[in-house]
Amino acid sequence: xxxxxxxxxxxxxxxxxxxxxxxxxxxxxxxxxxxxxxxxxxxxxxxxxxxxxxxxxxxxxxxxxxxxxxxxxxxxxxxxxxxxxxxxxxxxxxxxxxxxxxxxxxxxxxxxxxxxxxxxxxxxxxxxxxxxxxxxxxxxxxxxxxxxxxxxxxxxxxxxxxxxxxxxxxxxxxxxxxxxxxxxxxxxxxxxxxxxxxxxxxxxxxxxxxxxxxxxxxxxxxxxxxxxxxxxxxxxxxxxxxxxxxxxxxxxxxxxxxxxxxxxxxxxxxxxxxxxxxxxxxxxxxxxxxxxxxxxxxxxxxxx
Numbered sequence: 001x002x003x004x005x006x007x008x009x010x011x012x013x014x015x016x017x018x019x020x021x022x023x024x025x026x027x028x029x030x031x032x033x034x035x036x037x038x039x040x041x042x043x044x045x046x047x048x049x050x051x052x053x054x055x056x057x058x059x060x061x062x063x064x065x066x067x068x069x070x071x072x073x074x075x076x077x078x079x080x081x082x083x084x085x086x087x088x089x090x091x092x093x094x095x096x097x098x099x100x101x102x103x104x105x106x107x108x109x110x111x112x113x114x115x116x117x118x119x120x121x122x123x124x125x126x127x128x129x130x131x132x133x134x135x136x137x138x139x140x141x142x143x144x145x146x147x148x149x150x151x152x153x154x155x156x157x158x159x160x161x162x163x164x165x166x167x168x169x170x171x172x173x174x175x176x177x178x179x180x181x182x183x184x185x186x187x188x189x190x191x192x193x194x195x196x197x198x199x200x201x202x203x204x205x206x207x208x209x210x211x212x213x214x215x216x217x218x219x220x221x222x223x224x225x226x227x228x229x230x231x232x233x234x235x236x237x238x239x240x241x242x243x244x245x246x247x248x249x250x251x252x253x254x255x256x257x258x259x260x261x262x263x264x265x266x267x268x269x270x271x272x273x274x275x276x277x278x279x280x281x282x283x284x285x286x287x288x289x290x291x292x293x294x295x296x297x298x299x300x301x302x303x304x
Contacts, residue, residue, distance in 0.1 A: 023160055026072040026099075028083050029056055030276040031139040032109065032148070034285045036076060038174040039152045043163050047072075049090075052277025053252055056137075057224070061086040069094035072105070073159060076152070079110035082136035107155045109148055113138050116205055131223075139275065141206035142182050142289050146175045181286055185293045186211065192300045196242055200249035200258055203274050207292065216244045219258050227257055236264045246299055250274045268299045 023044040027033035033048035040046065047068050050059045056078075069075065069090055077083050091099060098105035115134025138144045153171035157164030193212030199205075200219040208215055216239060221231045245267035247258050255269075262269040272292050273282045282291050 024071055024073045026068055027076040028087060031285060032076045034276040035145060035148050036152055039149050039167055039171045040156055041170055052275045055252055056082055059086045061090050065090050066093045070096050072099050074105045075099040076107045078136050079108035080115060080133040080136035081131050104158050112147055112151050113144055135205055137203050138206055140204055141210045142178055145285055146178050149174050185289055188293055188297050195300060196244045197246045197248055198244055200253045204248050216242055239265045248272055270295050270299055
């Protein structure tokens with residue numbers, strides 16, 4: 001019979017192994033992290049670097065993120081240069097060969113998706129903050145969430161073959177839920193197909209395309225460029241002539257100018273979460289669309 005101390009030590013060793021056996025996953029953005037949690041379940045630990053309440057282009061690259069990345073088994077980034085201003089120094093300083101570019105532990109999601117607005121001409125700074133590989137805000141099309149889930153299941157399974165079927169099954173369940181919700185959201189939005197709207201930045205283009213809304217203009221004259229008074233003075237009469245009544249933007253962007261434009265055109269300004277955690281009601285990926293669709297439908301419904 002084994003001594004009690006040996007039994008306790010063995011139990012602690014097994015517990016420690018089980019804890020460390022979890023894949024340590026770091027996601028640049030909360031949407032990627034939320035989908036990773038759906039797929040990975042209790043087999044992974046997920047840390048998201050950016051918060052849903054901050055501009056994804058300009059995340060504060062805190063030194064604590066270097067330690068997080070140093071311990072990662074897998075890094076998920078969007079790519080298409082969305083994180084170009086803050087992620088590379090963190091990865092370089094982390095000195096973790098598992099997550100270097102083109103390693104099995106570094107997933108760049110934009111490689112597996114059809115991106116909107118891929119430039120057909122050479123991009124330069126005179127065009128503003130135009131992404132040379134296309135619009136990187138692809139998580140705002142829920143159909144892309146399905147592709148992301150399937151790709152993450154493959155990536156997790158490659159690193160953790162013993163649980164590969166678990167990851168595939170979870171991705172399948174998540175995608176089934178998304179399909180049902182997508183049909184629901186499409187039905188709610190269908191009466192408003194063709195409606196023209198304005199956004200602050202080109203953040204919501206994938207959402208608009210998915211549900212048949214039309215982008216009539218942006219508060220920014222060019223991506224990443226703050227509007228001038230002369231630009232706004234020319235924008236307002238054009239929006240009035242096209243009977244545009246709705247402006248969409250994230251809450252972290254400046255409010256003063258879009259509020260002025262909304263008042264001038266007799267329209268509404270909606271502050272919508274662009275990602276998970278964008279407000280306190282949006283705690284997972286599906287909730288992003290539940291919230292945004294409900295807000296848009298309520299704003300566009302004719303007054304009784």
